Amino acid sequence: MTGVPAAGSAILEVSDLWVGFPSYREQTLHALKGIDLRIEAGEMIGLVGESGSGKTTLARAIMGLVPPPGVIERGRVLFNGRDLSAQSDAARRSVLGRELTMVIPNPRAELNPVLSVGRQISNIAFYHLGVSRQEADRIALDMLRAVHIPDPERRFNAYPHELSGGMAQRVVIAIALVCSPRLVISDDATSGLDVTVQAQVLDLLQTMVREKGAATLFITRDIAITAHFCSRIAIIYAGEVVEIADRRRFFARPGHPYSIMLLAAFSHNPALRARWTRAEEIAGATPSTGCAFASRCVRRQTRCLNEAPSLRPLASGHAVRCHFPVEAQA
Numbered sequence: 001m002t003g004v005p006a007a008g009s010a011i012l013e014v015s016d017l018w019v020g021f022p023s024y025r026e027q028t029l030h031a032l033k034g035i036d037l038r039i040e041a042g043e044m045i046g047l048v049g050e051s052g053s054g055k056t057t058l059a060r061a062i063m064g065l066v067p068p069p070g071v072i073e074r075g076r077v078l079f080n081g082r083d084l085s086a087q088s089d090a091a092r093r094s095v096l097g098r099e100l101t102m103v104i105p106n107p108r109a110e111l112n113p114v115l116s117v118g119r120q121i122s123n124i125a126f127y128h129l130g131v132s133r134q135e136a137d138r139i140a141l142d143m144l145r146a147v148h149i150p151d152p153e154r155r156f157n158a159y160p161h162e163l164s165g166g167m168a169q170r171v172v173i174a175i176a177l178v179c180s181p182r183l184v185i186s187d188d189a190t191s192g193l194d195v196t197v198q199a200q201v202l203d204l205l206q207t208m209v210r211e212k213g214a215a216t217l218f219i220t221r222d223i224a225i226t227a228h229f230c231s232r233i234a235i236i237y238a239g240e241v242v243e244i245a246d247r248r249r250f251f252a253r254p255g256h257p258y259s260i261m262l263l264a265a266f267s268h269n270p271a272l273r274a275r276w277t278r279a280e281e282i283a284g285a286t287p288s289t290g291c292a293f294a295s296r297c298v299r300r301q302t303r304c305l306n307e308a309p310s311l312r313p314l315a316s317g318h319a320v321r322c323h324f325p326v327e328a329q330a
């Protein structure tokens with residue numbers, strides 16, 4: 001098994017990553033525009049953004065699997081110091097599933113319907129860890145126990161359709177964690193579950209990744225969830241990171257108007273919601289030269305239309321891509 005990595009070492013380094021989807025006749029759609037992101041051992045980073053902002057594209061690029069016709073136009077991704085997109089399929093396969101794993105929603109679609117869930121976990125251990133079949137089965141049973149599947153000996157032989165959605169998602173987590181990966185990417189993994197089950201599954205994911213010493217990139221559209229589960233928050237808008245900060249700092253002093261709009265959208269305070277969602281009504285196309293958020297921003301000024309803001313530090317570990325960030329008083 002992979003040992004628990006030392007805290008403070010970079011597991012993932014994404015530098016100036018641009019990914020484009022060329023389209024016939026039209027201009028290339030730049031799904032990611034200069035993403036910089038570093039993830040250290042044991043960190044749980046929440047990547048939050050609305051639909052189409054580039055979250056899954058980033059996850060795929062990290063795995064070295066940008067879906068065609070997408071291409072990495074610039075920049076690089078280093079996982080454990082290696083560029084997975086430059087590896088052979090076989091070399092990449094041996095990293096994915098063992099050192100770098102992914103949890104996605106709709107677990108029943110991800111699981112093999114004609115293989116018992118215990119066997120599916122056991123197969124991963126057998127294939128990646130080079131242990132005997134008997135040892136792989138024992139590891140699989142331990143994992144079913146660890147993810148709190150009731151009556152694990154019996155459930156070992158159950159098929160995916162015999163499990164509830166929440167239980168199937170736990171099996172997917174067991175598969176993702178059985179080889180003690182260094183990085184787990186969770187892409188909207190619990191969005192199909194009801195709120196209580198979602199909280200249980202996320203609790204479990206958090207505990208398991210901590211125990212295994214893995215880092216996590218936790219992708220979601222729901223900023224509220226990240227307040228409970230993440231150590232750092234990165235907000236992505238139209239393919240750019242617009243704000244990044246430690247969780248405490250982020251929720252105490254969000255600086256980007258879009259972050260505040262997201263927080264307001266999930267807030268129960270109607271006044272706050274009304275104030276910031278008003279931005280949705282602001283007319284006008286996004287200027288090609290200025291800030292990508294300008295057409296929706298309640299704080300925009302002339303400068304925003306003419307000059308694209310860069311990601312600038314607001315405080316230690318806190319950066320915001322905005323000419324006029326919201327700077328709360330202490």
Ligand SMILES: Nc1ncnc2c1ncn2[C@@H]1O[C@H](COP(=O)(O)OP(=O)(O)OP(=O)(O)O)[C@@H](O)[C@H]1O
Pocket residue numbers: 021029031049050051052053054055056057058067068069070221
């Ligand atoms: N295979 C593809 N071909 C063409 N364009 C694509 C492809 N995959 C993604 N895109 C485009 O890239 C942009 C980012 O998509 P992506 O799937 O990464 O968003 P997302 O943040 O994961 O959204 P969601 O929350 O809905 O999952 C979108 O504009 C999308 O249309």
Ligand code: SF4
Pocket residue numbers: 256257258291292293294295297298299300301304309321322323324325
């Ligand atoms: S740069 Fe201007 S338009 Fe963009 S988010 Fe900041 S205030 Fe709003």
Ligand SMILES: [Mg+2]
Pocket residue numbers: 055056057187188
């Ligand atoms: Mg997605």
